[in-house]
Amino acid sequence: MSTAPGRVSEVFYSLQGEGPSVGRPAVFLRLQGCDVGCAWCDTRYTWDPGLGEPLDLPAIERRIAAEFGACPLLVVTGGEPLQHPQLGDLLDWAATRFARVEIETSAVAPPPRTGSRFAYNASPKLPGVSPRWAATWEHVSAYLALPETTFKVVVRDLPDFTALIGLARRHGIPAERVAVLPEGLTDEAVRAHARELAEPCKRAGFRLSPRLHIWLWGARRGV
Numbered sequence: 253m254s255t256a257p258g259r260v261s262e263v264f265y266s267l268q269g270e271g272p273s274v275g276r277p278a279v280f281l282r283l284q285g286c287d288v289g290c291a292w293c294d295t296r297y298t299w300d301p302g303l304g305e306p307l308d309l310p311a312i313e314r315r316i317a318a319e320f321g322a323c324p325l326l327v328v329t330g331g332e333p334l335q336h337p338q339l340g341d342l343l344d345w346a347a348t349r350f351a352r353v354e355i356e357t358s359a360v361a362p363p364p365r366t367g368s369r370f371a372y373n374a375s376p377k378l379p380g381v382s383p384r385w386a387a388t389w390e391h392v393s394a395y396l397a398l399p400e401t402t403f404k405v406v407v408r409d410l411p412d413f414t415a416l417i418g419l420a421r422r423h424g425i426p427a428e429r430v431a432v433l434p435e436g437l438t439d440e441a442v443r444a445h446a447r448e449l450a451e452p453c454k455r456a457g458f459r460l461s462p463r464l465h466i467w468l469w470g471a472r473r474g475v
């Protein structure tokens with residue numbers, strides 16, 4: 253992990269696209285840097301920790317106030333926020349300004365902050381998706397201990413779904429805390445995978461999450 257000051261990819265106002273707050277208006281703060289290397293990654297522009305702008309919290313606060321106004325929900329995303337050198341400071345700042353802070357993460361490291369305002373959307377990876385997939389399951393127990401954590405796992409097909417069933421059982425994740433995200437960068441692909449996964453989700457008791465941002469905007473950035 254880099255020890256250089258962290259950087260920001262983009263800040264924008266949109267709707268939370270998936271997970272427990274799907275559809276809610278939110279400010280998105282996308283951090284730069286990730287070495288998890290997922291084959292399905294739709295934000296490869298965030299991988300290089302040297303790109304983007306330096307993280308300047310006072311400037312971000314001014315911009316949020318001027319452009320977006322008051323918003324109760326902040327989504328901290330990436331990249332991999334857990335690899336950002338200033339994440340702790342960022343979360344301390346966010347907890348004083350937002351009623352709810354959702355952190356989108358692969359769960360490749362333990363949760364750096366806990367508290368009633370923080371909700372982790374942990375997205376551990378299935379075998380074959382990332383060379384570091386096993387590391388994303390190592391801290392599941394720490395996330396399970398936080399009642400606001402949702403485990404949202406990207407799944408493409410039935411073999412993936414079978415792998416998810418096995419991993420969820422092995423790590424003791426209750427079915428009601430699992431959200432299945434159908435893989436795809438187009439509405440057509442997400443719908444096709446969702447149709448294949450609907451019946452298995454019903455049998456397993458998993459939530460099948462929509463991917464609202466793909467439906468509305470496809471793979472566009474900053475929306």
Ligand code: SF4
Pocket residue numbers: 286287288289290292293294295296298330331332358
């Ligand atoms: S953890 Fe997220 S940002 Fe990093 S490669 Fe995987 S999907 Fe992309």
